[in-house]
Amino acid sequence: MEEFSFANQLFQYLITGLTVGSVYAMVAIGFNIIYNVTEIINLAQGEFVMLGGLIMVFLHAVAGLPLILAFPITVILVTLVGMLLDRLAIRPIRQPSVLTLIIATIAASIIIKGTAMFIWGKDPFDLPAFSGRTPINFLGAVIQPQYFWVIGFLIVTVILLTLFFEKTIIGKAMSACADNPDAASLMGINVKWMILLSFSLSAAIGAVAGITVTPISLMEYDRGAMLAIKGFGAVVLGGLGSFPGAILGGLILGTIESFGAGLISSGYKDAFALIVLLAVLFFRPSGLLGSVEISKIKRF
Amino acid sequence: MRMKKLLIVATCFLFIGIVVGPALAADTYKVGAVFSVTGRASFLGDPEKKTALMVADEINKAGGINGKKLELIIYDDEGDATKSTLAVKKLINQDKVCAILGPSLSGLSIAVVPIAQQSEIPLVSAAASYKIVTDEKTGKQYKWVFKVPQSDSMAAEAIYSHMKKEGITKIAIITGTTGFGKSGRSELLRLAPQYGITILADESYGPRDTDMTAQLTKIKGVAPQAIVNWSIGPTQVTVLRNYRDLGMTNIVFYQSHGFGSKKNIELAAGAAEGVYTPLGACATPDALPANHPQKKVAVEYNKNYTGKYNEPVSTFGGHAWDALNLVVDALKAVGCDRAKIRDYLENKKGFAGQHGVFNFSANDHNGLVWQDAFNMIVVKNGDWAMAD
Structure with missing residues (x-):
């Protein structure tokens, strides 16, 4: 066996942590988009990831569509599910309080999970890696090519979202809804459409996360809940509603898990992440990059 | 009145149950x-x-x-x-x-x-x-x-006996945090001294984890002769895939008896090749030799x-x-x-x-x-x- 030094190990932990963290970050961004517009914590966010993975498996591995075609179709299909979630579960509720809406998303997540179990069964599914499975050796660490895809898609998502929110009218309108929905609707912004759009966007990002992570971790019908919890942890760590916070939170969470498992004990991997989360909340209740002023005017 | 009627009907049913029940039961x-x-x-x-x-x-x-x-x-x-x-x-x-x-x-x-x-x-x-x-x-x-x-101890004994025959003494174990994985872990730890086996690393992972590279990296660092992976569900396959990707295939790999589904070989996408696993006869009917006492029932089932x-x-x-x-x-x-x-x-x-x-x-x-x-x-x- 070739030399496998401690420094190499550390680098390996870092790469693994960043990859897993990127997935958490994408889930976290999805949470934030919906939260910013509606103040709802969408607990069905993890199901978008699961659906993204499973639909992609169906289109690419079973139906045989090429990657370049299956990818956008999957994202579109999951986006439709996101829209349906808004239309069927969120909008029909009369006199919604934020809590009722959150409970509605829990119900929706159970329904989506159950439907997925009926369609795909309980077995896990595999997806071929986008650019082969030959690992790359770099600084003594072994890197799967798929890692680059996961991290790459996080970067692309972040760039596109920044452009969307900063440079387009719709994006600015969405930010306005987040700021003050009543004033926004007085300005002629259709708040209901913005909510629909926020659900579509989160669903699309969830789908991207699911598609890119499936070649690494496989995907089955009940994977969503765990990813949602981890993603939510990342959101709280980074600060509810803050996009840079979500990314930072996700990456930190993933890296802590990886280093914790490698250097201390893998049995307490999840505990390390939670301890850091609690510690941060103790000293900065609004999260790393969250703003106290904003969190005061929010209802949840 | 109504109450009385109900009572009569209920009593009737009770009697039918008593009379008919045993009569039916007699020929089953x-x-x-x-x-x-x-x-x-x-x-x-x-x-x-x-x-x-x-x-x-x-x-x-x-x-x-x-x-x-x-x-x-x-x-x-x-x-x-x-x-x-x-x-x-x-x-x-x-x-x-x-x-x-x-x-x-x-x-x-x-x-x-x-x-x-x-x-x-x-x-x-x-x-x-x-x-x-x-x-x-x-x-x-x-x-x-x-x-x-x-019992889980039997699977652990089957694995350890095979290791003994192959001359393996230094191993790492990686187990799931589910009941199945935990029970396997305690049996592996308990029986190791009896077979002269030293456990260099004792790692674990959750049933919904995405990637086990960190745990395997640690194992790679202590360079054992063999790895035992003990869990059920898809994550045990992820471990195998990570192990292959990390270039650790020179280390002998043992799976627990929770691996007994051909689907797992498929999902491992080639990483399962050469992996050892102790399995009951019904999981592998075709692999059994013709004179195996369970060959007939396993193939038929x-x-x-x-x-x-x-x-x-x-x-x-x-x-x-x-x-x-x-x-x-x-x-x-x-x-x-x-x-x-x-x-x-x-x-x-x-x-x-x-x-x-x-x-x-x-x-x-x-x-x-x-x-x-x-x-x-x-x-x-x-x-x-x-x-x-």
């Missing part, structure tokens, strides 16, 4: 079963129920047991201890069955042991823990309780099950096969007499089932030793093959 043998068909452990209960129904169907088509029909009453406990206890009580008091199969889960089986003991009814559990049949205080076997699955349900056999279904066929065997010999069934089962020898050749005795209500219960299997060309 009732066997009860409690499986976790839905809920968290449905991967156990679903194939168990399907298997039990199929076996009962086959028996009845072939003329039943001594001319009497076998009537199988199956309840779903949904993996819930309360429901499982109620179902067992119902089978005893209401359905008045000759014997009970199940429950599917160790925890639930342990919970119903006192009921079976008190009601003096033979119970053949489909769960693995040795605590189901062994009273830990006295070290004796519970009088009325049997179990058919192999696989053929019939896949033909009927159009899905591959699960090793868990095999436990229901063993439990039901043992009880049927007893019914054939002694009829529906609970005490005689118990005595018959306790003295049953040489019963070739799906998971081993069972030799029960007063000191062993599991009836298995690891040499009979497991074959060491190696993955070769994407299929199971005997390791020796």
Whole structure:
């Protein structure tokens, strides 16, 4: 066996942590988009990831569509599910309080999970890696090519979202809804459409996360809940509603898990992440990059 | 008035029940079963129920047991201890069955042991823990309780014996944090000194984890001769894939008996090649040599099950096969007499089932030793093959 030094190990932990963290970050961004517009914590966010993975498996591995075609179709299909979630579960509720809406998303997540179990069964599914499975050796660490895809898609998502929110009218309108929905609707912004759009966007990002992570971790019908919890942890760590916070939170969470498992004990991997989360909340209740002023005017 | 009418109707039904019930029962043998068909452990209960129904169907088509029909009453406990206890009580008091199969889960089986003991009814559990049949205080076997699955310690012994033969002494273990993984971990740690094996690293992972590279990196750092991976579900495959990607294939890899589905070889996408795993006969019917005592039953069960349900056999279904066929065997010999069934089962020898050749005795209500219960299997060309 070739030399496998401690420094190499550390680098390996870092790469693994960043990859897993990127997935958490994408889930976290999805949470934030919906939260910013509606103040709802969408607990069905993890199901978008699961659906993204499973639909992609169906289109690419079973139906045989090429990657370049299956990818956008999957994202579109999951986006439709996101829209349906808004239309069927969120909008029909009369006199919604934020809590009722959150409970509605829990119900929706159970329904989506159950439907997925009926369609795909309980077995896990595999997806071929986008650019082969030959690992790359770099600084003594072994890197799967798929890692680059996961991290790459996080970067692309972040760039596109920044452009969307900063440079387009719709994006600015969405930010306005987040700021003050009543004033926004007085300005002629259709708040209901913005909510629909926020659900579509989160669903699309969830789908991207699911598609890119499936070649690494496989995907089955009940994977969503765990990813949602981890993603939510990342959101709280980074600060509810803050996009840079979500990314930072996700990456930190993933890296802590990886280093914790490698250097201390893998049995307490999840505990390390939670301890850091609690510690941060103790000293900065609004999260790393969250703003106290904003969190005061929010209802949840 | 209405109340009175209701009362009369109710009384009538009661009488019909009393008169007709025994009359019907006279030409059937009732066997009860409690499986976790839905809920968290449905991967156990679903194939168990399907298997039990199929076996009962086959028996009845072939003329039943001594001319009497076998009537199988199956309840779903949904993996819930309360429901499982109620179902067992119902089978005893209401359905008045000759014997009970199940429950599917160790925890639930342990919970119903006192009921079976008190009601003096033979119970053949489909769960693995040795605590189901062994009273830990006295070290004796519970009088009325049997179990058919192999204990986890047997799988650990099968793996360690194989290592000893291969000259492996320094290993790393990586286990799931589920009940199955934890039990495996404690058996691996307990038995290691007996086989002269040193455990260099003891890692674990959650049942929904995405990537196990960190744990394997640590293992790679301590350079063991072999790795044992012990869990159920898809994450055990992720471990294998990470192990291959990290370029660790020069380290011998052992999987637990939770690996016994061809689907796992497929999902490993080539990473399972050369992996060792101890499996019961029903998982690998084609790999068994022609003179193997379980060859015939394993091949038949696989053929019939896949033909009927159009899905591959699960090793868990095999436990229901063993439990039901043992009880049927007893019914054939002694009829529906609970005490005689118990005595018959306790003295049953040489019963070739799906998971081993069972030799029960007063000191062993599991009836298995690891040499009979497991074959060491190696993955070769994407299929199971005997390791020796």
